[in-house]
Amino acid sequence: MTHSDRILMGPGPCNPYPEVIEAFNRPVLGHLDPEFIPVLDETGDRLRKVFATDNPLTFPVSGTGSAGMEAAFVNFIEHGDVVVVGVNGVFGGRMCDVAARAGAEVVRVDAPWGTAIDPQRLLDAHPSPKIIAVVHAETSTGVRNDIAPIGAGKGDALLLVDCVTSLGGIPVRLDEWGVDIAYSGTQKCIGVPPGLAPLSVSPRAVGHIVERPQSWYLDLNMIAKYVTGGSARAYHHTAPISMIYALHAGLGVLLDEGLDNSFARHQSCGDALQAGLVDMGFELFAQEGHRLPELTTVVVPTDRLPAGVDEAGVRRQLLDRYGIEIGGGLGEFAGKVWSIGLMGHTARQRNVTLFLAALGEILAA
Amino acid sequence: MTHSDRILMGPGPCNPYPEVIEAFNRPVLGHLDPEFIPVLDETGDRLRKVFATDNPLTFPVSGTGSAGMEAAFVNFIEHGDVVVVGVNGVFGGRMCDVAARAGAEVVRVDAPWGTAIDPQRLLDAHPSPKIIAVVHAETSTGVRNDIAPIGAGKGDALLLVDCVTSLGGIPVRLDEWGVDIAYSGTQKCIGVPPGLAPLSVSPRAVGHIVERPQSWYLDLNMIAKYVTGGSARAYHHTAPISMIYALHAGLGVLLDEGLDNSFARHQSCGDALQAGLVDMGFELFAQEGHRLPELTTVVVPTDRLPAGVDEAGVRRQLLDRYGIEIGGGLGEFAGKVWSIGLMGHTARQRNVTLFLAALGEILAA
Numbered sequence: 001m002t003h004s005d006r007i008l009m010g011p012g013p014c015n016p017y018p019e020v021i022e023a024f025n026r027p028v029l030g031h032l033d034p035e036f037i038p039v040l041d042e043t044g045d046r047l048r049k050v051f052a053t054d055n056p057l058t059f060p061v062s063g064t065g066s067a068g069m070e071a072a073f074v075n076f077i078e079h080g081d082v083v084v085v086g087v088n089g090v091f092g093g094r095m096c097d098v099a100a101r102a103g104a105e106v107v108r109v110d111a112p113w114g115t116a117i118d119p120q121r122l123l124d125a126h127p128s129p130k131i132i133a134v135v136h137a138e139t140s141t142g143v144r145n146d147i148a149p150i151g152a153g154k155g156d157a158l159l160l161v162d163c164v165t166s167l168g169g170i171p172v173r174l175d176e177w178g179v180d181i182a183y184s185g186t187q188k189c190i191g192v193p194p195g196l197a198p199l200s201v202s203p204r205a206v207g208h209i210v211e212r213p214q215s216w217y218l219d220l221n222m223i224a225k226y227v228t229g230g231s232a233r234a235y236h237h238t239a240p241i242s243m244i245y246a247l248h249a250g251l252g253v254l255l256d257e258g259l260d261n262s263f264a265r266h267q268s269c270g271d272a273l274q275a276g277l278v279d280m281g282f283e284l285f286a287q288e289g290h291r292l293p294e295l296t297t298v299v300v301p302t303d304r305l306p307a308g309v310d311e312a313g314v315r316r317q318l319l320d321r322y323g324i325e326i327g328g329g330l331g332e333f334a335g336k337v338w339s340i341g342l343m344g345h346t347a348r349q350r351n352v353t354l355f356l357a358a359l360g361e362i363l364a365a
Numbered sequence: 366m367t368h369s370d371r372i373l374m375g376p377g378p379c380n381p382y383p384e385v386i387e388a389f390n391r392p393v394l395g396h397l398d399p400e401f402i403p404v405l406d407e408t409g410d411r412l413r414k415v416f417a418t419d420n421p422l423t424f425p426v427s428g429t430g431s432a433g434m435e436a437a438f439v440n441f442i443e444h445g446d447v448v449v450v451g452v453n454g455v456f457g458g459r460m461c462d463v464a465a466r467a468g469a470e471v472v473r474v475d476a477p478w479g480t481a482i483d484p485q486r487l488l489d490a491h492p493s494p495k496i497i498a499v500v501h502a503e504t505s506t507g508v509r510n511d512i513a514p515i516g517a518g519k520g521d522a523l524l525l526v527d528c529v530t531s532l533g534g535i536p537v538r539l540d541e542w543g544v545d546i547a548y549s550g551t552q553k554c555i556g557v558p559p560g561l562a563p564l565s566v567s568p569r570a571v572g573h574i575v576e577r578p579q580s581w582y583l584d585l586n587m588i589a590k591y592v593t594g595g596s597a598r599a600y601h602h603t604a605p606i607s608m609i610y611a612l613h614a615g616l617g618v619l620l621d622e623g624l625d626n627s628f629a630r631h632q633s634c635g636d637a638l639q640a641g642l643v644d645m646g647f648e649l650f651a652q653e654g655h656r657l658p659e660l661t662t663v664v665v666p667t668d669r670l671p672a673g674v675d676e677a678g679v680r681r682q683l684l685d686r687y688g689i690e691i692g693g694g695l696g697e698f699a700g701k702v703w704s705i706g707l708m709g710h711t712a713r714q715r716n717v718t719l720f721l722a723a724l725g726e727i728l729a730a
Contacts, residue, residue: 003400005392012603013393024389024607027370028378028558030690035368062560063428063582066602070582098581187603193393195427195560195605214579216463217428217435235695237431238377238552240560242389243608325395330600 006319007351010327011139011295012165013187013194014343016250020192023249024242031226031239039248040227040239046251050167050190050259051182051200053174059227060196060247061218062240065164065185068197070098071218072160072181073133075209079103081130084157086117086145089138090331091162099133102214113141113333114297116290119149130208131158131181137166139188140330142286142297142339144170151178158205164188167198168254169266169294169343180205186243189266189294191344192250195243250344267293269342269352276356285337294347296340297329306365311335314362322358371684372716375692376504376660377530378552378559379708381615385557388614389607396591396604404613405592405604411616415532415555415624416547416565418539424592425561425612426583427605430529430550433562435463436583437525437548438498440574444468446495449522451482451510454503455696456527464498467579478506478698479662481655484514495573496523496546502531504553505695507651507662507704509535516543523570529553532563533619534631534659534708545570551608554631554659556709557615560608615709632658634707634717641721650702659712661705662694671730676700679727687723 008015029036040059047058061068073095077083083104085095088111096106107126111117122132132154134145144166151159158180163172169189174182180202187194201209201220213219217237225234254262270293274284277298285297300311309317311328315338318324327339342351373380394401405424412423426433438460442448448469450460453476461471472491476482487497497519499510509531516524523545528537534554539547545567552559566574566585578584582602590599619627635658639649642663650662665676674682676693680703683689692704707716 003392003394003404006394006398008393008395010395013395013606016393021390025386027368028373028381029368029371030373030375030378031559033371033690034684039368063432064602064605067428067432067582070580094581101577101579101581185603193605193607194396194603195608212466214466215435216459216466217432237429238550238559240429240558240608241378242558242611243560243605246607319399325398 004323007324007354008346009341009351009355010325011339011341012185012343014191014341014346016193017191017253017345019253020246020250023245026245028241031241032233032235036241037233040244043244043248043251044227046248046255047198047200049255050251051172051174052176053200055174055200055202056228057206057220057224058200060244061183061199062237063197064194065183065197066094067218068183068185068199069095069162070215071197071199071220072183073098074102074215074218075213075220076131076158076181076205077102077104078210080105082107082126082128083131083133084109084122084125084129086111086122086134088115088117088141088143088145089113089135090140091135091138093331095133095135095162114143114285115287116143117145119146122150123153129157131160133160135162136172137170137292137295139165139295140333142292142295144290144292147179148177154178158208165292165295168262170263170292174200186247186250189343190247190250190254192246195240196247266342266347269347269349270294270296272349272352273340273342273355276352280356280360294341294343297337298340299337300335304363306363311338317362318358322354324355324358369688372689372719373711374706374716374720375690376704376706377550377708379556379706379711381558382556382618382710384618385611385615388610391610393606396606397598397600401606402598405609408609408613408616409592411613411620412563412565414620415616416537416539417541418565420539420565420567421593422571422585422589423565425609426548426564427602428562429559430548430562431459432583433548433550433564434460434527435580436562436564436585437546438463439467439580439583440578440585441496441523441546441570442467442469443575445470447472447491447493448496448498449474449487449490449494451476451487451499453480453482453506453508453510454478454500455505456500456503456529458696460498460500460527479508479650480652481508482510484511487515488518494522496525498525500527501537502535502657502660504530504660505698507657507660509655509657512544513542519543523573530657530660533627535628535657539565551612551615554708555612555615555619557611560605561612631707631712634712634714635659635661637714637717638705638707638720641717645725659706659708662702663705664702665700669728671728676703682727683723687719689720689723
């Protein structure tokens with residue numbers, strides 16, 4: 001069975017760095033092998049650099065980004081704990097669902113999709129929440145929420161941040177911002193296929209891990225004995241060796257380029273794409289000043305589609321004629337916006353140029 | 366960073382088939398790409414053949430085998446439900462922990478480690494359990510538990526079976542045996558790196574999925590809309606694309622060889638290893654008649670170790686001098702038994718020959 005080689009400009013996965021695919025060819029080692037442990041440790045070191053944190057408990061959860069979200073909640077919630085959640089897109093909504101299933105009393109702070117959440121509203125939502133949770137980069141809307149003001153005003157609350165679409169693409173500074181619990185995914189601006197969820201937990205938050213989380217698989221008490229066990233590693237579950245090789249390699253590419261250079265590359269690609277779309281007369285969906293460079297949302301130009309072609313048809317033509325994947329809207333914006341990702345290895349000017357030209361050809365038909 | 370290429374004769378991971386590593390080089394596709402969906406569907410078809418089932422809900426959970434275990438429990442348990450669990454090793458014990466965290470009233474049926482569980486004891490343990498759960502192949506002891514008699518006598522209970530170390534290595538026949546919920550891992554007799562957990566759920570068990578499982582990530586109500594959604598696939602979480610390529614390829618190798626041929630290969634390798642160990646004067650740990658060919662446990666021959674070398678030292682010499690990984694004991698048998706795997710691509714006579722010769726050289730020193 002053969003596959004096309006796509007240009008992955010949807011909301012993720014992105015195209016992986018070539019070095020990442022090479023890493024999959026490394027011989028598989030056992031999860032307790034003395035040659036594997038340094039790879040795991042170095043992966044943690046690299047994640048700390050990318051998260052800008054000193055948190056010892058920083059490692060990849062053995063699941064995709066949503067497993068990271070679940071780990072971030074279920075380890076810290078006891079029945080009835082108050083969790084304030086900011087919701088301005090699909091992933092804020094998902095946080096509410098995950099937190100409620102863990103027994104939290106969820107205090108939901110909604111903001112219109114496409115706009116950012118006012119940090120003060122999150123701080124004012126409850127006098128003494130256990131957790132304040134927010135998505136840094138809302139994949140479903142292309143909006144960046146401000147994190148630092150929440151960290152500055154959080155008081156005794158734990159600040160929990162979804163960095164799935166931000167990590168590696170725009171600045172993320174856990175320690176400087178006062179973030180206690182953060183998770184990400186590999187398939188966005190890290191440039192690795194989906195499968196792991198980098199997680200980082202501050203020492204203060206480690207002190208709040210519940211004794212027996214409802215999830216055995218994601219129990220940080222037990223996982224910590226493996227990932228930060230020093231010379232005495234205790235087996236918990238079998239680590240996904242090959243995916244960890246891939247993540248290790250992707251982080252290496254990112255750090256070799258330099259985080260600031262990666263941010264600049266994502267920014268310049270996003271700027272070029274957004275300027276190009278505006279030049280073509282399209283309306284950007286996300287609030288100005290809070291637009292993500294790595295994930296652009298644009299209102300579907302219903303009045304400019306070729307005769308007899310709907311928005312899904314345009315996306316299908318992009319895929320079939322040019323091998324370009326972009327995303328349709330998620331949630332309530334399905335069919336109303338397009339999501340165009342420029343993340344990881346996909347964040348290249350040539351992809352911007354090709355996409356704008358291809359879209360122009362399709363709409364001119 | 367370079368790695369050694371080990372012969373992985375521990376309790377997992379095994380060495381992957383070469384075709385599996387090749388599959389990691391396939392271009393990454395989006396999880397909704399019209400060229401990816403057939404790969405996912407064919408992976409389900411192949412899993413149905415290997416599980417010997419017609420269950421439509423058969424797919425790889427996006428986590429390692431323990432995530433499969435958690436999915437198998439949390440989707441079917443409401444607070445206070447009675448779950449009978451057979452325990453004759455580490456993984457039966459883990460089942461009790463997972464079930465209890467999901468709110469089950471666990472009725473535990475213990476049998477001495479190294480022996481099989483009498484199926485009738487599981488059937489007699491409670492008059493009307495919601496679930497009867499047992500491990501088919503106990504990795505920690507090398508023992509095979511009988512499944513078919515439990516299926517024949519289960520009444521209205523759901524039969525939940527851990528097939529992590531059995532699937533692909535010894536016969537597993539879900540439909541014939543009356544198994545309702547089964548999970549496995551990729552890194553054992555399927556010959557794929559760790560990272561996914563094949564799961565299969567009978568139509569009867571699908572009717573018992575709870576409305577809102579405590580885990581969002583593992584919620585089968587939502588996942589089913591993606592994996593068995595026909596032409597209308599609903600995004601749940603981003604599928605781990607590259608690992609699914611790897612599993613698809615590993616199942617292809619297994620089915621090309623033929624399941625019966627794979628079983629025969631695992632059996633002949635296990636027989637040769639166990640005969641060789643007995644010839645060397647060692648004591649096999651698992652009960653005769655219930656010994657797994659793919660995972661052999663042998664009592665550490667304390668009186669025959671080289672002067673100044675403990676059992677961990679022998680394993681370290683195997684690793685350093687011969688590149689062979691074997692496992693120490695798990696749980697209460699740490700330091701008392703060795704676990705020697707012959708699973709997937711590792712199940713080759715040449716590995717048996719090399720291991721026995723290498724162990725002989727070390728013990729003769």
